[in-house]
Amino acid sequence: MEIITTSAGKKRLAHNGFVYTKKKTSKSTKRWECSQRVAKSCKGAVVTNINMTTINSTTSHSHEGDKFHVEAMELREDKRNKECIGKPVSASVIFAMMNKKKETRL
Ligand SMILES: [Zn+2]
Numbered sequence: 001m002e003i004i005t006t007s008a009g010k011k012r013l014a015h016n017g018f019v020y021t022k023k024k025t026s027k028s029t030k031r032w033e034c035s036q037r038v039a040k041s042c043k044g045a046v047v048t049n050i051n052m053t054t055i056n057s058t059t060s061h062s063h064e065g066d067k068f069h070v071e072a073m074e075l076r077e078d079k080r081n082k083e084c085i086g087k088p089v090s091a092s093v094i095f096a097m098m099n100k101k102k103e104t105r106l
Contacts, residue, residue, distance in 0.1 A: 004077055017070055030050060
């Protein structure tokens with residue numbers, strides 16, 4: 001499970017190739033719904049504890065998880081990649097940036 005903060009300051013949760021957006025916060029839990037809820041008519045959701053450290057329950061998706069979709073979103077939300085914020089990102093741009101990212105890690 002990974003928490004991503006978008007450029008708009010919103011939290012996203014990435015887990016098993018799915019991306020979730022925060023819906024409801026109760027006293028002890030947070031509910032997250034699949035980011036492809038509308039696009040794929042998906043009812044996938046997870047409930048985490050309030051600190052977002054453990055997943056309490058999951059609801060299955062109408063589609064497969066997509067690691068590439070998660071990576072693309074992470075890159076888009078990465079403030080270091082300013083050139084792509086708010087713009088559609090093509091696969092070739094993403095691959096170029098993934099390589100760049102790897103290089104800076106070395
Ligand atoms: Zn889904």
